[in-house]
Amino acid sequence: MLKNLLIKLIDRYNLKSIQVLITFSFSILIFFIICAIAFLSYHITGTVVEENTNEYVYQLVKQVNNDIDYYLKTVETISENIRYNNDLNEYVRTEDQELEKDIISDLNTYVESRNDIINIVFISNKGKVFHNNLQLKLKDNINFEDFEWYKKAKNEEKFVVSESHIQRLFESRYKWVVSCSTLLKSPYYEENLGVLLVDINYNLINDMVSSIKLGQKGYVFIVDNNGDIVYHPKQQLLYSGLKSEDMDTILNSEDGTKTVVEDRKKKQYTITTSKYSGWKVVSSVYMEDILSYKPNLDRFFFIMGTLAIFISIFISVLISRSILHPIKKLVNTMHQVEEGNLNVSIDIKNDNEIGELAKAFNLMTNRVNNLVNQNKKIEKNKRKNELRALQAQINPHFLYNTLDSIIWMAESKNYKAVVTMTSALAKLFRISISKGEQYITVAEEIEHVENYLKIQKIRYGDHLDYHIDVEEDIKQNKIIKLIIQPIVENAIYHGIKNVPGGGMIDISVKKYDNKILITIADDGVGMSKQEINLLFSKNQELPKEKKLGGVGVRNVDNRIKLYYGEDYGLEIESEIYEGTTVKAWLPNNSIIGGDNI
Amino acid sequence: MKKYIVPLSICISLAMLLIIGFDLAKSFKHHTKEKPVVYMIVKSSKPSEGFEFWEIVKMGADVAATELDVDVVFTGPEDETQVEEQIRLIRDAIKQKPTAIVLAATDYKKLREVGQEVISNGITLITIDSQVDVDTDHSFIGTDNIGASKTIAKELAGMIDNKGRVAVMSYVYGTSTSIEREAGFREVLKEYPDIDVIEETWYSNGSIDIAYEKTKEILKKYPDTKAIFGANEICIVGIGRAIEEFGLKDEVVVVGFDSNEEIVSRIESGIIDKIVVQKPFNMGYQGIKEAIKIANREKKPEIIDTGAVLIDKSNLYTPENQKLLFSFENK
Numbered sequence: 001m002l003k004n005l006l007i008k009l010i011d012r013y014n015l016k017s018i019q020v021l022i023t024f025s026f027s028i029l030i031f032f033i034i035c036a037i038a039f040l041s042y043h044i045t046g047t048v049v050e051e052n053t054n055e056y057v058y059q060l061v062k063q064v065n066n067d068i069d070y071y072l073k074t075v076e077t078i079s080e081n082i083r084y085n086n087d088l089n090e091y092v093r094t095e096d097q098e099l100e101k102d103i104i105s106d107l108n109t110y111v112e113s114r115n116d117i118i119n120i121v122f123i124s125n126k127g128k129v130f131h132n133n134l135q136l137k138l139k140d141n142i143n144f145e146d147f148e149w150y151k152k153a154k155n156e157e158k159f160v161v162s163e164s165h166i167q168r169l170f171e172s173r174y175k176w177v178v179s180c181s182t183l184l185k186s187p188y189y190e191e192n193l194g195v196l197l198v199d200i201n202y203n204l205i206n207d208m209v210s211s212i213k214l215g216q217k218g219y220v221f222i223v224d225n226n227g228d229i230v231y232h233p234k235q236q237l238l239y240s241g242l243k244s245e246d247m248d249t250i251l252n253s254e255d256g257t258k259t260v261v262e263d264r265k266k267k268q269y270t271i272t273t274s275k276y277s278g279w280k281v282v283s284s285v286y287m288e289d290i291l292s293y294k295p296n297l298d299r300f301f302f303i304m305g306t307l308a309i310f311i312s313i314f315i316s317v318l319i320s321r322s323i324l325h326p327i328k329k330l331v332n333t334m335h336q337v338e339e340g341n342l343n344v345s346i347d348i349k350n351d352n353e354i355g356e357l358a359k360a361f362n363l364m365t366n367r368v369n370n371l372v373n374q375n376k377k378i379e380k381n382k383r384k385n386e387l388r389a390l391q392a393q394i395n396p397h398f399l400y401n402t403l404d405s406i407i408w409m410a411e412s413k414n415y416k417a418v419v420t421m422t423s424a425l426a427k428l429f430r431i432s433i434s435k436g437e438q439y440i441t442v443a444e445e446i447e448h449v450e451n452y453l454k455i456q457k458i459r460y461g462d463h464l465d466y467h468i469d470v471e472e473d474i475k476q477n478k479i480i481k482l483i484i485q486p487i488v489e490n491a492i493y494h495g496i497k498n499v500p501g502g503g504m505i506d507i508s509v510k511k512y513d514n515k516i517l518i519t520i521a522d523d524g525v526g527m528s529k530q531e532i533n534l535l536f537s538k539n540q541e542l543p544k545e546k547k548l549g550g551v552g553v554r555n556v557d558n559r560i561k562l563y564y565g566e567d568y569g570l571e572i573e574s575e576i577y578e579g580t581t582v583k584a585w586l587p588n589n590s591i592i593g594g595d596n597i
Numbered sequence: 598m599k600k601y602i603v604p605l606s607i608c609i610s611l612a613m614l615l616i617i618g619f620d621l622a623k624s625f626k627h628h629t630k631e632k633p634v635v636y637m638i639v640k641s642s643k644p645s646e647g648f649e650f651w652e653i654v655k656m657g658a659d660v661a662a663t664e665l666d667v668d669v670v671f672t673g674p675e676d677e678t679q680v681e682e683q684i685r686l687i688r689d690a691i692k693q694k695p696t697a698i699v700l701a702a703t704d705y706k707k708l709r710e711v712g713q714e715v716i717s718n719g720i721t722l723i724t725i726d727s728q729v730d731v732d733t734d735h736s737f738i739g740t741d742n743i744g745a746s747k748t749i750a751k752e753l754a755g756m757i758d759n760k761g762r763v764a765v766m767s768y769v770y771g772t773s774t775s776i777e778r779e780a781g782f783r784e785v786l787k788e789y790p791d792i793d794v795i796e797e798t799w800y801s802n803g804s805i806d807i808a809y810e811k812t813k814e815i816l817k818k819y820p821d822t823k824a825i826f827g828a829n830e831i832c833i834v835g836i837g838r839a840i841e842e843f844g845l846k847d848e849v850v851v852v853g854f855d856s857n858e859e860i861v862s863r864i865e866s867g868i869i870d871k872i873v874v875q876k877p878f879n880m881g882y883q884g885i886k887e888a889i890k891i892a893n894r895e896k897k898p899e900i901i902d903t904g905a906v907l908i909d910k911s912n913l914y915t916p917e918n919q920k921l922l923f924s925f926e927n928k
Contacts, residue, residue, distance in 0.1 A: 229916075
């Protein structure tokens with residue numbers, strides 16, 4: 001069913017033609033190239049988008065890390081300033097109660113000047129606690145050794161930053177803070193002053209980080225060097241086990257981008273580590289967010305692809321047309337030639353192979369046309385010449401003379417001669433006509449001329465002598481008829497007749513290479529060069545020449561050339577008062593060709 | 598070239614048509630793919646002082662909303678006694694034809710009718726925290742209240758040496774959570790022969806002041822009360838205030854559900870002894886997630902236990918519990 005439909009379609013639209021083939025293959029080729037290019041550029045742009053995103057995220061995260069570092073440094077500067085505080089140094093040495101108020105107000109100055117610092121607490125080496133805000137009540141029975149930030153500052157003797165936690169030093173106040181603590185060493189004397197605690201509002205870090213939007217779902221979080229979470233926007237989910245971060249990967253990775261799988265979705269960690277605090281700021285970006293740029297590209301490539309395919313089809317049609325249109329023209333013209341119209345020429349001016357083909361075709365038809373015309377002309381000439389040759393045979397003058405001779409012989413009762421002459425005449429005519437055949441054997445031709453000579457011999461008596469010599473093995477070869485007789489006639493009338501003592505005609509037929517040479521020699525009056533030229537000159541219609549009997553000779557020459565070509569024909573050699581020798585060159589073909597009309 | 602103009606223009610116009618068609622189809626497709634809207638109707642939307650349970654639920658819902666690209670409309674009556682107001686809010690929500698309604702029911706029975714209305718309107722119903730009495734299968738996300746109250750009851754028994762009088766204060770009569778918590782608590786303590794759980798249940802009705810007054814009433818009526826169970830945040834706060842006022846922190850053991858800063862402070866000072874802390878953030882977060890999953894028919898309805906944690910003085914400040922007890926938003 002489908003096959004039939006397809007066949008119908010192919011028939012209907014000539015789908016097998018080269019045009020369809022070219023269009024189709026070009027379209028497919030271009031289509032695949034476009035597909036390949038589109039796929040590659042899609043892939044490459046995708047990678048570029050991804051790389052750019054990664055780079056952007058990395059810079060962003062690094063910036064956050066730098067901000068935090070910078071910020072923590074300013075806090076360290078505050079600690080350093082407090083270390084140089086005179087009141088504090090003085091107090092630790094003297095424990096002068098009068099200084100307490102000053103110390104508190106000093107501490108408060110720092111807190112007041114910055115809204116990101118929640119409180120500053122100083123625990124002296126003797127256990128006295130100062131905190132900036134007198135409105136807050138320190139809880140009873142606090143054991144500072146319970147607090148990480150205190151222990152760490154004391155043991156490590158350096159500026160330490162805690163993870164985010166609830167500050168629980170004060171009654172009824174629970175604030176999320178990041179604690180910065182340090183063991184203060186007196187710049188003035190060899191003694192530790194105590195531990196200073198600066199609590200930073202956790203919201204500060206929260207604000208710094210939570211405002212960062214990375215795609216629809218991406219976020220940034222911070223972990224310390226133990227893998228404890230300093231900040232995470234989804235901390236509750238982490239603790240509930242609804243979400244997890246791959247801490248091993250984060251802690252063990254160099255700064256840069258890492259791809260992990262979460263819930264069968266790919267996501268990317270971009271990790272930066274602060275040299276100052278040891279914190280790692282990590283961004284978590286979902287691949288599908290990054291790739292959401294791609295649909296736009298999809299569309300772009302789709303549009304480009306569609307356009308390209310249409311253009312490719314158009315171009316293929318164009319190309320195949322430009323190639324095939326001339327070919328079609330050629331084919332049409334050939335059909336015309338096939339039908340016999342040779343007067344056609346193709347009008348193709350393309351300067352390519354097709355143009356050359358057309359040119360060659362034109363040349364060929366032209367040539368064929370010429371040949372055909374020439375052939376027609378030759379055939380026409382053949383007929384004309386043959387007719388003329390035949391006309392010459394029934395020359396009324398000759399017939400009248402012959403019949404006159406017969407009457408005369410009959411009156412003198414020379415019956416034997418009458419019989420001879422009459423039968424010779426009959427044979428003469430029979431061979432002349434020879435049933436309309438163009439070709440006769442050499443033997444027949446010789447018989448023909450012999451009969452003619454017999455008649456003339458009776459008429460001229462001793463005045464005329466002849467001798468015929470034919471090679472035996474060419475006697476059955478065929479040649480065109482009526483070649484020798486007109487020459488002999490010419491020799492008698494224009495050579496021997498005018499010689500008082502009469503003359504001798506010597507006829508010989510010989511094989512000569514591939515040719516047959518018929519020689520008719522007489523010892524008559526001969527001809528001048530001028531006369532010979534006149535004999536062959538083509539456009540002479542002079543009555544004088546006719547008198548010379550040249551029509552017959554020229555007719556013979558024409559006929560030989562028409563039938564056998566320019567290589568054959570007559571040669572005349574003549575000396576005045578010596579005689580004339582006419583040589584007729586014919587091909588020695590046992591098989592006769594050329595008679596194709 | 599002239600004869601190529603026609604096929605060329607046909608080709609180009611065909612291509613244009615195709616592109617325009619594709620674009621239209623795409624924009625149409627885009628148009629239909631609007632953000633899903635989920636209504637979250639809780640028991641109390643007005644942030645009252647010290648009562649932050651529902652705020653944390655909302656935080657969880659917001660996180661899920663960004664993750665899933667969903668619009669969440671968060672509403673609720675002023676306090677958890679206003680059942681009629683909540684019904685009205687649900688009816689309003691139905692009119693908006695949201696993808697799903699996530700409901701924390703103020704009353705198990707009274708919301709039955711409107712709950713059925715939600716389902717019959719083709720809207721996905723999810724309950725969080727407190728159940729509603731509807732026939733159709735639906736997901737519930739919340740604390741296993743019976744389990745949690747049993748746990749706290751066992752703890753309590755140990756703290757009072759398995760003997761003495763115990764009072765129960767609940768919040769609103771008829772809410773599923775309140776019924777479950779009370780039932781679980783009472784069931785466990787029945788096993789202890791020397792523990793006498795007072796038959797009467799006192800209700801705070803969503804007010805700290807009432808809880809405080811009722812505690813005073815209990816203490817006057819039963820001076821030998823060894824322990825009081827507060828079934829939610831408001832109850833515990835009220836009880837705590839009363840115990841502190843009477844100076845009975847060493848005499849009366851206070852246990853219950855939920856926390857806030859005041860409760861933490863009272864745990865530190867030893868007035869409140871042990872509490873069950875729920876995970877409201879998870880309820881909000883998972884409520885929205887579940888709503889979208891069910892609406893998209895990605896899973897079957899189920900009961901999800903968000904879990905609960907026992908908190909006392911000893912584990913107040915572990916990193917996990919800090920996050921659970923103190924919201925990040927510093928006020």
